[in-house]
Amino acid sequence: MPQRKSWVYYNDRLSRYLFISSAVLVSLIILCIIWFVGMQGLSTFREVSIIEFFTSSKWSPDSGKFGALTFIAGSIGTTLIAILLGGPLGLAGAVFLAEIAPPWVRAFMRPATDLFAGIPSVVYGYVGITVIVGLTGKLTNSPTGYGMLAAGIVLAIMILPTVISLSEDALRSLPRTYKEASLALGATRWQTIRRVLVPAASPGILTAIILAMARAIGETMAVQMVIGNSPRFPDSLGSPTSTLTSNIVMEMGNTPFGSTWNNGLFMMAFILLIIALIMIILVRTASRKGAAR
Amino acid sequence: MDKIVVNKLDLFYGDQQALNNIGIAMKERSVTALIGPSGCGKSTFLRTLNRMQDLIPSVKIMGQVKIDGQDIYAAGTDVVLLRKKVGMVFQNPNPFPKSVFENVAYGPRIHGETDKKKLSEIVETSLKDAALWNEVKDRLHESALGLSGGQQQRLCIARLLAVGPEILLMDEPTSALDPISTMKIEELISELKDKYTIIIVTHNMHQASRVSDRTAFFLSGDLIEEDVTSVLFTRPAKKKTEDYISGRFG
Secondary structure, three states: OOOOOOHHHHHHHHHHHHHHHHHHHHHHHHHHHHHHHHHHHHHHHHOOOHHHHHHOOOEEHHHOEEOOHHHHHHHHHHHHHHHHHHHHHHHHHHHHHHHHOOHHHHHHHHHHHHHHHHOOHHHHHHHHHHHHHHHHHHHHOOOOOOOHHHHHHHHHHHHHHHHHHHHHHHHHOOOHHHHHHHHHOOOOHHHHHHHHHHHHOHHHHHHHHHHHHHHHHHOOHHHHHHOEOOOOOOOOOOOOEOOHHHHHHHHHHHOOOOOHHHHHHHHHHHHHHHHHHHHHHHHHHHHHHHHHO | OEEEEEEEEEEEEOOEEEEEEEEEEEEOOOEEEEEOOOOOOHHHHHHHOOOHHHHOOOEEEEEEEEEOOEEOOOOOOOHHHHHHHEEEEOOOOOOOOOEHHHHHHHHHHHOOOOOHHHHHHHHHHHHHHOOOHHHHOOOOOOEHHHOOHHHHHHHHHHHHHOOOOOEEEEEOOOOOOOHHHHHHHHHHHHHHOOOOEEEEEOOOHHHHHHHOOEEEEEEOOEEEEEEEHHHHHHOOOOHHHHHHHOOOOO
């Protein structure tokens, strides 16, 4: 045995440290973001009461009113509309692709779905402005059509690829034997899908829905283009309002760093971050539940 | 009385012929074993009897399969009713990721039974008929995936009995099981044949001779010979059969 350690040994050591330091760096960046946004945001409450921030819908920084309820309601409302419209539609698409579509249709639709996911959100917003706003104006009898419904519809379209591809993967990864067993018992294709395949894939489908919600609640550009950007509480589906993201992007440039107004916007960003964290925890629980069965 | 009569059955996967002019008749309330080396077409043949083979794209089937005198490949055949009548047990136990109860109740439910009391009666009788009741009666609402392999296979048989079939197709039902579970399934088969017509594919010639009344020997998509089991294993008429059962190939 040679006494001196070979270069392989040092190479192994070196790459080990390289990977460890990369991992540390990444975690550090994430923690710094959370820390910075959190600190900046929470300092809002030195001048604004927590209760006012979360329960008042009066947002007029010039006169010292910082009630963010409008934006929270706007974000949650648009996301719910998006999930209610896009979730069932996406699941239906996934079932179609996984179980019903002939191979050539799937060979065409699956890449198309992935392409959908890659379209920049400003394009969705532009389509929203030109097509959907007119439609929602008629639907809600509002003069402009800008508002939660328009944003919800645009978001529903945007989350379709996420819902479709993740749910399809979940359905496809089921053992073939479930389907065979069900059909051999005399079940129709529809009974098999509804009573065996979709329930068996439900953890994966749930993950898809939650990730889609995360995408919807964080979407900024497309929402900002069709929501109307008025800090007014959304009392109808067709009235202009704002969401957390759209308001941050509209006002962030006008506010001096460290002012209460600026801090308020940071607090809104922090709320988004917390929501994202909760979603991630939910996804993990859902997939763990799936693995445990 | 002949329950199943197969006439001039050919089956193609694309251009490749997998079954070649099969003709065979099976009696009601009897056990027929299908034996032969891997890839000889015995499983393929089994799956033509409940039209599960239709699920594979590019399959072409010609000829006649008559069950109770009706050609199941005739236009207008209700595949759902056919599969209700001709049930199937698969090689690997394949319970649904549901509770024991829901697994057995699945069949009756899809065929329209909603009465809770009736469902639990069906579940109980089916589990008893599959010789599983005593082992699972206290855990009916736990996941079926927690059962052992042998229990899962008997659960699949119970799930099948619950829809009220007349014919049971078994595709190597014990090949994934340990010897004791295998023995239990074999005992079950000899009890079930009082009520059902059973066709079992098996790799194991001892199993064929233990459980079956008649045995059919398949080779490369041909039905070489079919006879009373004891005759086929002791005085086979064909040279190929003799070579196979004496272990000269396969």
